[in-house]
Amino acid sequence: MHVDDPAFWRAGAISTVSIMSVVLVMLTIDSLAAISPGGSNVPLYTVINQHIDYKFDDKRGNDMPVIRGAEPLFGKAVDAAAAEALIDKGKMVIQSRSCIDCHTFFGNGAYYAPDLTKAWLDPAWETWKIITGTKTREDAMVKFLMHPDKYRIWTRAMPNLDITQQEAEALVAYLKWMSAVDTNGFPANFGRMQQKQ
Numbered sequence: 001m002h003v004d005d006p007a008f009w010r011a012g013a014i015s016t017v018s019i020m021s022v023v024l025v026m027l028t029i030d031s032l033a034a035i036s037p038g039g040s041n042v043p044l045y046t047v048i049n050q051h052i053d054y055k056f057d058d059k060r061g062n063d064m065p066v067i068r069g070a071e072p073l074f075g076k077a078v079d080a081a082a083a084e085a086l087i088d089k090g091k092m093v094i095q096s097r098s099c100i101d102c103h104t105f106f107g108n109g110a111y112y113a114p115d116l117t118k119a120w121l122d123p124a125w126e127t128w129k130i131i132t133g134t135k136t137r138e139d140a141m142v143k144f145l146m147h148p149d150k151y152r153i154w155t156r157a158m159p160n161l162d163i164t165q166q167e168a169e170a171l172v173a174y175l176k177w178m179s180a181v182d183t184n185g186f187p188a189n190f191g192r193m194q195q196k197q
């Protein structure tokens with residue numbers, strides 16, 4: 001076969017596409033193992049029953065989640081099925097209100113409002129605890145999500161999206177779970193609550 005023979009280029013194209021298809025399938029399988037709940041980078045939904053913190057990992061050069069100790073959301077530990085149902089509902093609320101029109105999740109979305117990937121850990125909840133008159137971070141989050149216009153602390157205000165108490169609780173579960181995802185350091189230098197533990 002010669003380089004000016006079209007058959008040469010056809011054979012080249014076919015073999016490249018075939019090999020790359022196999023590589024793509026292998027990468028997909030590898031990614032699924034990393035991004036499924038319980039995979040290498042994504043915790044099980046029951047992580048909402050635990051304490052979530054971050055530690056700088058010198059080898060990787062970024063922050064890594066440290067999940068340890070019991071810290072049940074709303075003070076009530078839930079089983080795997082209940083945790084999944086709650087987080088599923090949280091996802092539905094996020095889709096129904098198009099939070100992504102203003103916020104980013106894992107960097108995807110709009111940049112009008114803060115990235116929510118690590119929002120659970122935001123030290124600002126301490127301020128929201130004071131202004132909402134609540135004792136825990138999760139209660140402050142529920143109150144804020146139900147009445148963001150009433151408890152604004154930033155230059156831009158989040159509108160009231162008619163979020164019910166149950167929807168707000170599901171959102172908080174989703175945000176807590178999401179904060180425990182090992183995102184290889186994204187976002188960098190996010191604010192972190194000072195834990196008393």
Ligand code: HEC
Pocket residue numbers: 093094097098099100101102103112113114116119120122124151152153154155156157158159161171175
């Ligand atoms: C129209 C734009 C807009 C939409 C839609 C929106 N938000 Fe917001 N959100 C904001 C703005 C602006 C702030 C900052 C408000 C402040 O700090 O007072 C904010 C703040 C937040 C915070 C606090 C983040 C932090 O760590 O400081 C959370 C959590 C949040 N929003 C969740 C949501 C969720 C969940 C939805 C969807 C159900 C949503 N937002 C929809 C604009 C929006």
